[in-house]
Amino acid sequence: MKAATAKLTPPVGERDHVQGSERALVTLVEYGDYECPYCGEAYVVVKALQRHFKDKLRLVFRNFPLSEAHPHAAHAAQAAEAAAVQDKFWAMHDQLYENQQALEDEDLAQYAAALSLNIPLFNRQMTDHHVTARIREDFLSGVRSGVNGTPTFFINGVRYDGSYNLAEMIAAIDESA
Amino acid sequence: MTISTGMTLGAGTPAPDFKLRSTPDQFVSLSDFRGSPVILAFYPADWSPVCGDQMALYNEIIPEFHRFNAALIGISVDGSWCHAAFARDRKLHFPLLADFEPKGGVARTYGVYREQDGTAERALFVIDREATIRWSYVSPLGVNPGADGILKALEALPASQSVTK
Numbered sequence: 001m002k003a004a005t006a007k008l009t010p011p012v013g014e015r016d017h018v019q020g021s022e023r024a025l026v027t028l029v030e031y032g033d034y035e036c037p038y039c040g041e042a043y044v045v046v047k048a049l050q051r052h053f054k055d056k057l058r059l060v061f062r063n064f065p066l067s068e069a070h071p072h073a074a075h076a077a078q079a080a081e082a083a084a085v086q087d088k089f090w091a092m093h094d095q096l097y098e099n100q101q102a103l104e105d106e107d108l109a110q111y112a113a114a115l116s117l118n119i120p121l122f123n124r125q126m127t128d129h130h131v132t133a134r135i136r137e138d139f140l141s142g143v144r145s146g147v148n149g150t151p152t153f154f155i156n157g158v159r160y161d162g163s164y165n166l167a168e169m170i171a172a173i174d175e176s177a
Numbered sequence: 178m179t180i181s182t183g184m185t186l187g188a189g190t191p192a193p194d195f196k197l198r199s200t201p202d203q204f205v206s207l208s209d210f211r212g213s214p215v216i217l218a219f220y221p222a223d224w225s226p227v228c229g230d231q232m233a234l235y236n237e238i239i240p241e242f243h244r245f246n247a248a249l250i251g252i253s254v255d256g257s258w259c260h261a262a263f264a265r266d267r268k269l270h271f272p273l274l275a276d277f278e279p280k281g282g283v284a285r286t287y288g289v290y291r292e293q294d295g296t297a298e299r300a301l302f303v304i305d306r307e308a309t310i311r312w313s314y315v316s317p318l319g320v321n322p323g324a325d326g327i328l329k330a331l332e333a334l335p336a337s338q339s340v341t342k
Contacts, residue, residue: 006323068268069233143238148323149230161320 006146006159012060015134017089019050020058025177029060029154031142034077034096035070035103036150042164043097049169056177061093063138064150072103075126077135079108082125088115185288185300185315192217192304193286197274198257205250205272207308214247214334215304216327219289219297221318223255223263223273231299231321236269238324245331247303252276252283254296289315303330 012018012027030046032039050057063081065073076096083092095111096103112122125131142152146159153160153169156176162168186192192207192215199205207215220231232251235242242249251273255263260273276283281297284290289300299316312330316322 006325066233066237068236068270139237140241143241143324143328146323146325147234148321149234 006148006154008145008154008157008159010141011157012058016060016062017084017093018058018060019090021055022058024058025056026053026173027058027060027154027156028173029062029157031062031064031138031145031147031150031152031154033063033065033070033073033150034080034093035073035100036066037100038149038164039151040097040100042151042153045164045166045169048166049173052166052170053173057173061089062142063135064142064147064152065135065139066150074135075105075108076103078126078131079111079122081131081134082122082128083112083115083117085125085131086117086121088117091115185298185313186302186310187313188311190310192302192308192310193283194308195274195283195286197252197276197283199272199274200261201257205274207304210248210250211308212306214245214306214331215302216242216247216249216331217252217287217302217304218249219252219276219284219287219300219302221291221294221296221299222253223259232263232269232273233267234321235324236267236271239270241324241328242331245334247331250274252297254281254284287313291318301327303327303334305334 008029012029028049046059050059063077065077067074080089080092080096083089092111092115099107112119145154155172160172162172194207196204196206218235235249239249249271251271254276256277257275260275264273276297280295281290284297287302289298291298299318299322301314301322302310303312305311311334314322314326
């Protein structure tokens with residue numbers, strides 16, 4: 001009768017956006033929404049975790065846009081995935097989280113220009129079905145894995161139910177290492 | 178620690194019927210959904226401060242529930258005016274029922290009322306098209322249970338039950 005412990009499905013693989021070494025002791029997976037203010041707060045914490053753990057930590061980001069709650073979340077996710085086609089996923093990811101208050105389509109186009117992306121290609125990819133299908137796949141994998149809001153983190157494949165403060169997350173990661 | 182009024186109804190138990198307000202002038206009964214699986218999501222209160230809270234999350238997953246032809250119903254002890262404001266604010270596309278008078282009456286029949294708080298538990302029931310409970314789960318109050326358990330339960334319904342007509 002008990003729900004199974006929330007476990008990451010599918011595990012981190014080829015299709016994922018990864019920062020850090022494959023040999024890292026700990027893999028932190030975030031399911032996030034670019035417009036969610038809690039994800040914005042967590043963005044700062046994740047950066048601090050990366051500085052703290054250096055090559056011991058590998059970061060993976062999967063899309064979990066709550067499009068009903070956040071009207072700009074879907075397009076922002078598409079912008080990051082469209083940038084990924086030009087190998088600029090993380091640069092766009094950072095742009096978006098550092099400018100959460102400005103996620104209109106014109107803003108997204110500006111960020112693409114600031115990252116020196118090929119703009120016609122970026123614009124095509126924004127609405128390409130590979131991009132939208134990928135976001136949907138991420139979302140559904142999150143639902144299957146027990147994502148229960150944004151952000152949701154998995155530490156070495158197990159859902160982290162603690163809070164997003166640095167000390168608590170460091171402790172949880174240390175424990176899994 | 179979970180302290181409910183009674184035993185939470187489990188798999189194999191007939192789902193008690195109920196009739197509750199969904200809006201200030203409309204009622205919804207469980208029996209209205211006969212022939213479709215129903216997901217009954219009891220929750221403590223509207224206006225949870227968490228971003229992407231449980232109801233907002235389920236709102237985004239409705240297309241998945243519809244693949245199983247399943248209807249989603251939220252229930253709390255909040256009144257129908259409160260539900261209406263909450264549903265409008267969060268753009269929810271499923272009914273929220275007011276277990277308001279007698280307070281928590283339906284939560285009690287399902288064994289998921291918290292006397293000490295005066296609210297329902299965060300409890301999930303997946304009910305099959307013949308109105309039998311097939312899965313139930315009570316989450317620790319502070320933990321949003323997500324939807325993975327619901328989807329697994331819907332998948333486990335006999336094929337004839339999950340096929341969309």
